[in-house]
Amino acid sequence: MITMHNKIVTLTFCPAIDKSATVPILIPEKKLNCSTPIYEPGGGGINVARAIKRLGGNATAIYLAGGYTGKFFKKLLDKENITGISIKTVNPTRENLVIKEIATQRQYRFGMPGPEISLAEWQHCLKTIEQLTNTEYLVISGSLPQGAPVNIFSKIAETFFEKKTKLIVDTSGEALRQALESGVFLIKPNLKELAFLVNEETLHIEQVEKASKTLINKYKCEIVITSLGAEGAMLVTNSTSLRIIPPKVSVQSTVGAGDSMLAGIIMGLCNEKTMVESVQYGVACGTAATLNPGTELCHPADVNRLYQLIKCNYPIN
Numbered sequence: 198m199i200t201m202h203n204k205i206v207t208l209t210f211c212p213a214i215d216k217s218a219t220v221p222i223l224i225p226e227k228k229l230n231c232s233t234p235i236y237e238p239g240g241g242g243i244n245v246a247r248a249i250k251r252l253g254g255n256a257t258a259i260y261l262a263g264g265y266t267g268k269f270f271k272k273l274l275d276k277e278n279i280t281g282i283s284i285k286t287v288n289p290t291r292e293n294l295v296i297k298e299i300a301t302q303r304q305y306r307f308g309m310p311g312p313e314i315s316l317a318e319w320q321h322c323l324k325t326i327e328q329l330t331n332t333e334y335l336v337i338s339g340s341l342p343q344g345a346p347v348n349i350f351s352k353i354a355e356t357f358f359e360k361k362t363k364l365i366v367d368t369s370g371e372a373l374r375q376a377l378e379s380g381v382f383l384i385k386p387n388l389k390e391l392a393f394l395v396n397e398e399t400l401h402i403e404q405v406e407k408a409s410k411t412l413i414n415k416y417k418c419e420i421v422i423t424s425l426g427a428e429g430a431m432l433v434t435n436s437t438s439l440r441i442i443p444p445k446v447s448v449q450s451t452v453g454a455g456d457s458m459l460a461g462i463i464m465g466l467c468n469e470k471t472m473v474e475s476v477q478y479g480v481a482c483g484t485a486a487t488l489n490p491g492t493e494l495c496h497p498a499d500v501n502r503l504y505q506l507i508k509c510n511y512p513i514n
Contacts, residue, residue, distance in 0.1 A: 204333040204467050205249060205256040207242030208326060208353075210319075211311035211342040212260045214270055215239035215452070217295040217491030223305070231296070237492045238273040239293065241339025241367055244453050246279055248460030248482065248494045254467065257282065259325060261314060261342070264289025284322045288312030295452060295491050304450055311342035319345050327356055334463055337376075338367040338456065347371050354379030358417070367459055369393070380417030385459055387424045402428060402440075409433035422462065422476060424455050424483070432476045441477055443484040444506050450490050457495040458483030477507045 215238070218231040238247070246258040258279055262270050263286035270290050274281045294307040329335065335357060337350060346352075350372045357364045363382035366373060369390045377384065377394070392400040395408045402425060409421035413435060423431045429442040461482030465475025478500075485499035 205246075205254065205336065205463060206326070206329060206332050206334070207246045207256055207258045207336040207338065208322070209240040209242035209258065209260040209339050210314075210322070210345055210349075211340050212238065212240030212243050212262060212270060212290060213309070213311075214266055214273065214290060214292045215295065215492040216292060217297070217452075219297045219299055219490075221298075222300040223296070223298050235491055235493075236269075236273060238270055238277070238279075239453070239492060241456055242336055243274070243279075243339075244456035244494060245336050245338055245367075245460045245463070247277060248453075248457045248486075249464055250277060250279060251494060251497060252460060252464045252482070252500065253497070254464050255280065256336075259322070260284065261286050261318060261322060262290045263287055263312065266290040266292060282325065284318060284325060286312065286314055286318050288314070295450070297450075297490065304452075306452065311340065313343035314345055316344075319349060323349070323352060323356075326353065329362070332362050333467070334363050334365060334382075336365045336367070336459070336463065338365075338459065340368065341372055348375050350376035351379045354381055365459070365463070367455070377412065377416035377418050382418075383420040383422065383462075384412075384418060385422045385424060385455070385462075387426075387455070391421075391423050402431070405431045405440075406433055406438045410438075420472070422479075424458060426451070429480050430458065430476060430483075432473065434472065437472065439473060439476075441473075441480045441507065442510070443480050444503060446484055446488055446503075448487040450492070451487055452492045453494045454483045454486040457486035461495075461500065474508075478504050481507055 218234040220229045246256040249256045259282045261284045267290040291309045296305045358380040365383045366376045367385045421433045458479040462479035465478040481504035482495045485495035
């Protein structure tokens with residue numbers, strides 16, 4: 198049995214080494230001199246665990262990793278004192294690249310495809326999380342790698358539906374729909390992902406409440422928190438519908454903002470904040486992450502300052 202003393206466990210099927218650098222200007226066919234690159238461990242659940250650590254909490258990160266990049270990935274996690282459980286894969290862990298052009302302040306994000314995983318590898322992952330005990334929140338976040346069945350989130354949801362563990366899913370497409378059918382506590386889609394779930398091409402902010410209520414009534418889902426980028430987030434439950442808008446800030450990078458927001462929401466719930474307060478705190482965390490360059494996550498000082506500002510403004514219905 199794997200006994201977790203932490204309330205929070207995250208699962209990342211497709212982690213990545215996030216490498217970020219700057220160039221004076223992007224010019225085709227010319228050799229460009231980059232700044233010294235910054236390497237950080239990334240991927241949905243990994244970033245959630247890292248942000249939780251920054252906010253004073255602890256989360257155990259379960260992830261798949263392999264090859265020399267997998268070993269480097271573990272070193273990066275260890276450097277941040279993140280408790281991790283690595284599921285070894287034959288194929289190497291992927292690397293992503295973020296380049297900022299100084300002349301225009303534009304950011305270019307290059308996401309590499311995840312390595313293909315085998316039947317034995319994803320089944321090992323399922324067996325590992327099935328052994329979890331004493332875990333209040335299980336957060337599954339990020340994309341699925343090649344080789345993983347589309348119903349894997351559904352399999353996990355079925356496993357934890359009868360347990361006291363609250364399942365939080367932050368992914369997209371058919372995998373998210375199947376997880377909803379099996380039962381989840383909370384999902385955090387963006388507008389595009391929410392539109393997919395209600396079979397619409399696009400959605401406007403004014404349509405988010407109705408679409409979220411449709412999901413709650415149709416599936417086994419208690420809470421839908423839709424990320425609206427710079428416009429904040431919309432919280433919808435059976436009894437609550439609130440839009441929480443952050444202060445305007447000078448955005449440096451949006452990488453990891455959604456993961457920081459989710460980390461803040463979970464930390465709020467763990468610290469016995471109300472759901473509204475938790476989402477306000479989460480929006481503060483997501484906004485704080487945008488203040489930093491590259492793939493850097495939120496800083497606690499920025500979070501606390503923004504949270505106080507958000508609390509002063511009553512959320513808009």
